[in-house]
Amino acid sequence: MTTTTNKRGARQYTLTAILLFFLFLILTGLQVFTERKATDGLRSSVEGVLAKWSIAAPTTGDPVIIPQAGWNYLRAFEAKGKGKTDGLVFAVRVTGNSGPVTGIFYWDKRAGTSFCGIAGIEGATPEQCGITPRVSEYWIRTIDRVCAERAAKGESK
Amino acid sequence: MKKNPVIFLFALCPLVPVSARFGYALVMALALCWYFLTGIAFRELVKKLDLSSAGPTVELVALAFSATVYYLILRWMIPTLAVSLGLYVFVSAFSYLLLLGIDTFSSDSLESIPLMQFVPTLILFSAVRELLGFGTISLPVPEGLMVVPVLPGFSSYGIRFWGTTGGAFILLGVLAWAAKYFHRRISSFRRNA
Numbered sequence: 001m002t003t004t005t006n007k008r009g010a011r012q013y014t015l016t017a018i019l020l021f022f023l024f025l026i027l028t029g030l031q032v033f034t035e036r037k038a039t040d041g042l043r044s045s046v047e048g049v050l051a052k053w054s055i056a057a058p059t060t061g062d063p064v065i066i067p068q069a070g071w072n073y074l075r076a077f078e079a080k081g082k083g084k085t086d087g088l089v090f091a092v093r094v095t096g097n098s099g100p101v102t103g104i105f106y107w108d109k110r111a112g113t114s115f116c117g118i119a120g121i122e123g124a125t126p127e128q129c130g131i132t133p134r135v136s137e138y139w140i141r142t143i144d145r146v147c148a149e150r151a152a153k154g155e156s157k
Numbered sequence: 158m159k160k161n162p163v164i165f166l167f168a169l170c171p172l173v174p175v176s177a178r179f180g181y182a183l184v185m186a187l188a189l190c191w192y193f194l195t196g197i198a199f200r201e202l203v204k205k206l207d208l209s210s211a212g213p214t215v216e217l218v219a220l221a222f223s224a225t226v227y228y229l230i231l232r233w234m235i236p237t238l239a240v241s242l243g244l245y246v247f248v249s250a251f252s253y254l255l256l257l258g259i260d261t262f263s264s265d266s267l268e269s270i271p272l273m274q275f276v277p278t279l280i281l282f283s284a285v286r287e288l289l290g291f292g293t294i295s296l297p298v299p300e301g302l303m304v305v306p307v308l309p310g311f312s313s314y315g316i317r318f319w320g321t322t323g324g325a326f327i328l329l330g331v332l333a334w335a336a337k338y339f340h341r342r343i344s345s346f347r348r349n350a
Contacts, residue, residue: 016211023222030226034233041236045300075240093241097321098290099177102240120237120301130321
């Protein structure tokens with residue numbers, strides 16, 4: 001009786017482990033499959049916002065991972081362009097008075113962080129999306145801090 | 158628990174920020190339907206594999222898996238929306254759990270009534286909010302959201318307050334009152350008929 005119960009328990013544990021491992025494999029596969037298109041699509045939106053923001057705006061280079069900065073800072077790119085050697089472009093979820101939007105920020109070592117605009121909603125201004133100066137200033141300060149910490153850890157170029 | 162309107166509204170509350178736009182609500186509504194369908198599939202799989210003691214845990218892991226798959230597909234199809242809505246995809250899984258309750262989620266019943274009421278409520282609520290708050294209706298497209306102006310001259314006479322979270326809670330209260338009022342009226346009409 002005990003042997004039968006043990007066998008059943010072992011079978012259940014094995015099947016559960018196999019199932020969980022299978023789910024893990026699917027997620028890993030999907031992550032790899034979607035990464036490139038997701039990055040290219042986001043890059044295109046970000047560059048659209050940067051081009052509208054300023055004539056001298058940078059373009060986006062390789063994606064950058066900032067360790068221990070949190071989920072919100074996973075979408076960052078190196079800034080590319082004439083005279084832009086040490087900058088980053090961030091696509092960040094900014095929650096204003098009217099819900100979340102994708103805010104684009106440009107951090108430059110000398111000038112600090114600038115709010116460039118909103119990606120993904122055609123013709124939307126920050127005011128229309130409920131992004132008040134206080135909200136954008138909060139993100140500017142936070143990105144400045146994240147980049148300063150990154151520089152302190154010696155991860156900048 | 159399933160019929161408790163407080164739980165129903167509590168499930169809607171985490172999604173209030175995303176209900177500012179109709180396009181966002183469509184994405185979230187689709188997520189909830191996806192959790193429901195994958196929930197049924199995983200429940201059947203658990204039954205078939207006879208994982209009786211590990212069943213509820215596997216089903217919860219399956220919900221997290223479904224939410225992650227949905228997020229990855231969203232970022233593949235609409236990368237910009239995945240940045241702004243990424244967190245809320247997982248919040249919607251929490252709302253889904255609130256709606257069905259963990260016990261119901263693991264049971265044999267395929268009771269779907271709370272979800273079937275919740276999805277249209279979310280869509281209707283966001284449509285009203287966007288119309289009153291922005292004068293537009295937005296739809297998800299690969300670039301993000303396509304905004305269609307519906308109320309002409311909104312910039313002159315529109316009140317943006319209804320598009321804010323504060324306005325949403327007032328609208329939610331009005332919506333809850335209206336639903337209760339009409340429910341009572343219909344019940345009394347049926348009794349008298």
